[in-house]
Amino acid sequence: MNSTAYNYNKFANFDEAADSILKMMSKILNINTLFIAKNDQKTNEIVKVVNHEDILLKKGDALPFEETFCKLSVDFGKKVLFIPDITKSNLTNALDVTRNLGSGSFVGLPIFYEDGRNYGTICGLDTNPFVLTEEHVELFETMSSVLSYVLELDDANRQIQTLSAPLVPITAGVAILPIIGNINEFRLNTIIQLALTKSESLSLEYLIIDLSGILQINDMVSESLLKIASMLRLLGVTPILTGIRPDLALRAINTNADLHSVKTVANLESALKTIGFTLSRDRGTGTSSRSLL
Template sequence: MSLQENKKKRSFRNFDEAAGHILEMLSKQLKINTLFIAKNDGQTNEIVKSRNTRKELIIEGSFLPLENTFCSLSISYGEAPLVIEDISKSKMTESLEIASQFDNGSFIGIPVYYEDGEVYGTICGLDNEPFEFTEEHIYTFETMSSLLTYVLELEKANNQIQTLSSPLVPVTKGLAILPVIGEITTQRAQTIIDHVLTKAGEKDLEYLVIDVSGVSQINTAVDEYLLKLVDILKVVGIAPVITGIQPFMALKVPHFAASLKGVLIEANLETALKQLGFVLMQNCPKNSGRL
């Protein structure tokens, strides 16, 4: 495998992909039946990622009340890893209804925190048979918890950057502009959609001008997201207007403009505003002789 291919394999687009890779690495060190990462909101526990070997003990994507999970014990235990080598004999699991399903199995778990100390969830190992945890295993879980915190903060920072790079700029009552700048990836396109829908609802818009003159890269997947945004805006009663479509976009995604049938498309922002009945006016000093 070349260095470039290796780098590509180790790059992650989001927390979900990184979480999957972390469980894969853990599974090579711990021969425990199940490894999983869970997220909770204080009431519900969601299994974000799971990896089972002999038997499916934890189902990815499943939900349970937090109070009825091993994760709740781990969070209550604090920052250190919680190790239960025999679930059937632990006083901590006596009131846990789900514990009866695991007999004399074993559990290890440690909370995953955001940088500000807020709990994201947990990273855990579980087996329905006895499992002996070594100091190395415990240290590895501590390390992976810290790594997940780092990944969470990176994703949060990236989302903030993506939002700031596509701000919704109010122009006047009922009208705003969305300048889209730089390379548009699939992830960024989805972030833009989420951001626009949130802000558009707050600003009671009639028109949203989407200016793509600053876009440097586009592909068919991103094209679908932009068309999705246009369709969603129509559904919620906001008239989309597209400006700044460049020649390379038409060449790379030839059906893009054709798919926008019925949508106002203008070469630039000024002509779009004129079509909507707005005129850009320059403020001039008094007595300058200019309007």
Template sequence: MTVENTQNARDFKNFDEAAAYILQLLSKQIGINSLFIAKNDSQINQIVKVHNANKELVKEGSSMPLSQSFCSLSINHGPTALVIEDVSENELTRSMKIAANYRHGTFVGVPVYYNDGAIYGTICGLDDQYYGLTKEQLSTFEMMSTLLTYVLELEKANEQIQTLTAPIVPVTKGVAIVPVIGEITAPRAQVIIDHVLEKCSKEPMEYLIIDVSGVLQINSVVGEYLLKLVNILKVIGVTPVITGIQPFMALKVPHFADALKDVLIEANLESALKQLGFVLIKECKEKSDPL
């Protein structure tokens, strides 16, 4: 792998990009027509990424019942590569309806796991004619499966980190604060939205204060995500309150404040809490020295 390719490999933004790169890399070493990664939930098998060489034998985005797919056989086979040299003759596949689409073709598949052993799906190769696979090529399939596991876990860890940088802090029953800190990118904004909606679906919420005083920069894309969050909260019956909007935000995204004209906006958390009926009391007890 060249230095340039190595650098590209480090620049993946998400699992989809890494999956596409892995299939391209695999296609350079293995000449089987179609390479694909499928995800399943124990019921449905969905093709998430595909690399077709000469013919479109597998369509990206397609799905079918897991039990009717070749991928189910790979999962049942276990962590090592399952090779079916002729899907029309092999006892595992000849009675399957899908086998008729690939004549005397070859299938190879390896499960993709999470670190805890749960199944994500499979990484597979498929052709509509016989394709012989060497031990080295099968070992490569298994190695790519392991690599996908690392990518999945990295993405999961990144999502958890992004969520932790915008925690939901309960104030009292039905009222919480989301302090958003640091640089907001579109992917991170979507993670925050998903996290907030998940929490709101589990716990009754009347007011959610979104504090953006710690945001380093904002652009039109990020502004749209924040507006999206505000609108979604309204739809599900949660009243959004925005605090900490800085002057540079209004300058960079002129329509931002106008779009929030029906939303309660306060300069800081203290004033927002007062508007919601909370009184912050500071007690100071002085103890005089005994005579």
């Protein structure tokens, strides 16, 4: 019995999912232009678009939200809006975009966040009239639901990534960045952005990067650490790596990473001592709490 292996793509974020969905829909629907638009209730911007023969829209095109077909789709609610002839519909015949197109059909459906806020729309547009079947309507409804779901996953993932790499100020000019879990490309970009923006806003002199929560270290992780350290030095911030467990140290050596250019110490207390701070036990209260002197 013969078998066929098929490849499938894993979506890293909403952008990749939207791009793949439009390309898939363009193979099914006989519509010249399929697009996804995002709006802030003021401006409607095309974020993804697939054109066949005529270039009706381009990525980055933007119009006032009130003057777009997308506004009509959002106002129509959680249902597919289909306008077979944009020149004859009372909804569209007076719009400038209709006069510019001259003729054609439009279909659109809003994309919502889980809390009911509108992200934008997924739409089809053609200067030639097209027919929309029940199956086509179901396709738009399904893809809108998928994109809404991916939006929520994106938002949840960003929150998780932020929580798993919080930058904590310790004292003036000093902060610690504990990194927890695995590092992938998305997390790397989040950590770099966090480290750079917070270092500048807090006027840091030292940033202690705690690696004790990292699950594994490989070439990408090692290169990422060197990249973060180099960028921090460009800002005038001294990076200090701490919490490298023995197993991580062995893996770092096996990856041939040149971490000698980055200052590394065993733990947070050692890191603070290297920059002139000490931790002492408060014996006067009889407690085991520690305070920074």
